[in-house]
Amino acid sequence: MKQAVRQHKLLLTVTLLFSIITSAAGVLIALVLQKVIDAALQGDLGLFREILLLSLVYLLLLGVFGFIYSLSSKALIRNLTISLRERVFRGVFRQNAEAFSASNTADYLSALTNDIKLLEDHYIQPMLQVLQNIVVFAASLVVLLYLSPLVTAILVGCMVLMFAIPSLFGKALQTKQSAVSSQMSIFTSRLKDLLSGYEVIKSYAMGRYAEQTFKEENHRAANIRFAADRMFALNESVSHTLAILTQFAVVFIAAYLIITGNLSAGSLVALVQLSGGFVGPVLVIMENLPKIQGIKPVLERIDLLAEVNNEPITEGLTPVFNNSLEARNLQFKYTQGKPVIKDISLSLEKGKKYALVGPSGCGKSTLVKLLTGYYDSFDGIIELDGTDLKRLDREQLQQMVSTIHQNVYMFDSDIRHNICLHEEFPDEMLDRALQTSGIHKFLQHTPNGLLSPVGENGLQLSGGQRQRIAVARALIRNKPLLVLDEGTSAIDMQTAYEIESRLLKLEELTLITITHNMNEELLGLYDQIIYMEDGIIAEMGSLKELLERGDKFRSFYTLEKEEVPAAG
Numbered sequence: 271m272k273q274a275v276r277q278h279k280l281l282l283t284v285t286l287l288f289s290i291i292t293s294a295a296g297v298l299i300a301l302v303l304q305k306v307i308d309a310a311l312q313g314d315l316g317l318f319r320e321i322l323l324l325s326l327v328y329l330l331l332l333g334v335f336g337f338i339y340s341l342s343s344k345a346l347i348r349n350l351t352i353s354l355r356e357r358v359f360r361g362v363f364r365q366n367a368e369a370f371s372a373s374n375t376a377d378y379l380s381a382l383t384n385d386i387k388l389l390e391d392h393y394i395q396p397m398l399q400v401l402q403n404i405v406v407f408a409a410s411l412v413v414l415l416y417l418s419p420l421v422t423a424i425l426v427g428c429m430v431l432m433f434a435i436p437s438l439f440g441k442a443l444q445t446k447q448s449a450v451s452s453q454m455s456i457f458t459s460r461l462k463d464l465l466s467g468y469e470v471i472k473s474y475a476m477g478r479y480a481e482q483t484f485k486e487e488n489h490r491a492a493n494i495r496f497a498a499d500r501m502f503a504l505n506e507s508v509s510h511t512l513a514i515l516t517q518f519a520v521v522f523i524a525a526y527l528i529i530t531g532n533l534s535a536g537s538l539v540a541l542v543q544l545s546g547g548f549v550g551p552v553l554v555i556m557e558n559l560p561k562i563q564g565i566k567p568v569l570e571r572i573d574l575l576a577e578v579n580n581e582p583i584t585e586g587l588t589p590v591f592n593n594s595l596e597a598r599n600l601q602f603k604y605t606q607g608k609p610v611i612k613d614i615s616l617s618l619e620k621g622k623k624y625a626l627v628g629p630s631g632c633g634k635s636t637l638v639k640l641l642t643g644y645y646d647s648f649d650g651i652i653e654l655d656g657t658d659l660k661r662l663d664r665e666q667l668q669q670m671v672s673t674i675h676q677n678v679y680m681f682d683s684d685i686r687h688n689i690c691l692h693e694e695f696p697d698e699m700l701d702r703a704l705q706t707s708g709i710h711k712f713l714q715h716t717p718n719g720l721l722s723p724v725g726e727n728g729l730q731l732s733g734g735q736r737q738r739i740a741v742a743r744a745l746i747r748n749k750p751l752l753v754l755d756e757g758t759s760a761i762d763m764q765t766a767y768e769i770e771s772r773l774l775k776l777e778e779l780t781l782i783t784i785t786h787n788m789n790e791e792l793l794g795l796y797d798q799i800i801y802m803e804d805g806i807i808a809e810m811g812s813l814k815e816l817l818e819r820g821d822k823f824r825s826f827y828t829l830e831k832e833e834v835p836a837a838g
């Protein structure tokens with residue numbers, strides 16, 4: 271938050287300056303009232319005209335300054351929320367993969383939407399109001415002292431009482447606000463889950479369950495907010511009662527002073543007006559202080575997210591891949607859980623093609639993620655052309671690898687954009703990628719070819735079409751290392767075969783394919799098959815060698831082929 275405020279220092283200064291000017295000028299109304307009433311009671315027409323003229327000038331200036339303050343405070347709120355959102359978003363993306371996946375994405379969504387809104391309503395706006403009202407309070411105090419020190423002393427006594435109240439509520443409100451923020455995060459998470467699960471909910475007739483779950487979460491979130499609002503209501507009503515009590519005190523004492531001949535009628539009106547200008551600000555400050563105190567946990571959460579930067583610090587060496595990618599005694603486990611990669615040593619040669627196979631959950635995807643620098647907290651050594659992966663520049667390393675996952679993420683744009691992803695490529699490169707990925711086959715059936723929209727997360731395309739786009743997305747970048755993580759599993763056998771066999775012919779490309787497809791013809795085209803079992807490499811060799819050995823891979827291969835005959 272502090273950085274965001276520092277970023278908009280100038281606007282903040284302008285806002286504060288005009289806040290002071292307009293607030294202080296507002297207090298002068300009391301003096302105008304006093305003078306005009308006393309002039310009227312004395313029947314002084316000359317003085318009356320003079321005050322009238324000055325009042326018109328004063329009114330004009332008040333209007334102009336008020337407008338400037340209002341505009342600059344709104345611009346300040348806009349700029350602060352923009353900066354905060356940008357800083358949180360940057361923080362979320364600067365997390366390493368392990369830290370990012372430790373939280374639910376809905377938590378991030380909630381921080382970027384609900385929490386920022388909470389900060390606007392319960393921190394930025396109240397802070398501006400408090401500052402403005404402090405000025406009104408101070409200016410009123412000066413004028414009050416000038417008019418009647420006795421009334422001022424009584425008012426100050428009442429104020430002390432009024433200030434004591436918010437401190438009683440502050441701590442409890444802090445706890446309640448923290449609960450509101452957490453509950454909103456849970457609510458967003460459930461909502462996201464239900465909306466993302468639309469297809470499952472529909473196909474399993476879970477509509478009633480979804481409605482019931484939503485209803486419960488909706489009520490829970492609303493009730494937790496209401497619990498906080500109840501406390502605000504109590505705080506506000508106590509403050510209001512005390513404020514009215516204070517005004518009563520002023521009126522009765524001032525009236526007594528008039529009866530005893532110690533005060534003019536004009537001064538009474540001015541005092542009543544000022545006591546409003548004195549009590550009002552204290553009231554606003556009292557209402558806002560607990561809000562500002564209460565928002566602390568949300569502020570800390572936002573600051574924590576915005577300041578995160580746990581990307582690995584490397585020596586920034588430029589990665590070179592001309593020979594091999596090697597792992598020695600590699601071990602890894604996720605934050606909570608048992609070891610997933612137990613002890614793996616292997617060497618992948620540039621330009622060779624590898625099929626990584628094994629039972630579900632044995633660690634294939636994790637191994638590839640480790641080899642391509644996705645996770646950092648492993649034991650053992652990974653080297654690219656003899657250089658420790660941990661010494662290499664992460665961004666450049668990421669630029670050497672393309673991964674095609676089973677679930678392809680599609681941006682809500684057209685096909686071309688989803689392939690090129692904001693970059694420009696020559697037409698020949700785009701054509702080659704379209705051919706190799708098999709996109710040209712379905713492109714002729716789309717309404718606008720490459721410019722056809724894909725819909726939210728590619729919903730207007732089939733799974734296979736999405737995967738073909740992902741293949742083109744990877745190929746057009748011409749990266750030396752391509753990972754197919756079940757990357758053609760949603761494509762029909764014939765097209766998948768065509769795509770994979772084309773990839774296998776790209777000489778310069780090092781290909782690692784994670785697959786459950788035991789197609790003999792296709793597997794036979796790979797240089798090596800790496801067979802994993804429970805976090806280790808159980809066997810490695812060409813299809814022919816492994817089948818001849820007749821050991822673990824052969825049993826797995828035979829079993830898979832029996833289970834999925836179509837795959838053979």
Ligand SMILES: Nc1ncnc2c1ncn2[C@@H]1O[C@H](COP(=O)(O)OP(=O)(O)OP(=O)(O)O)[C@@H](O)[C@H]1O
Nearest residue numbers: 371604605607610629630631632633634635636637
């Ligand atoms: N982000 C994660 N956090 C915690 N555990 C994980 C995470 N990703 C995977 N795992 C666990 O690690 C183990 C290996 O998972 P991995 O995805 O590497 O297996 P796999 O062999 O690729 O499986 P499949 O063939 O089913 O895709 C599994 O037990 C899985 O539950």
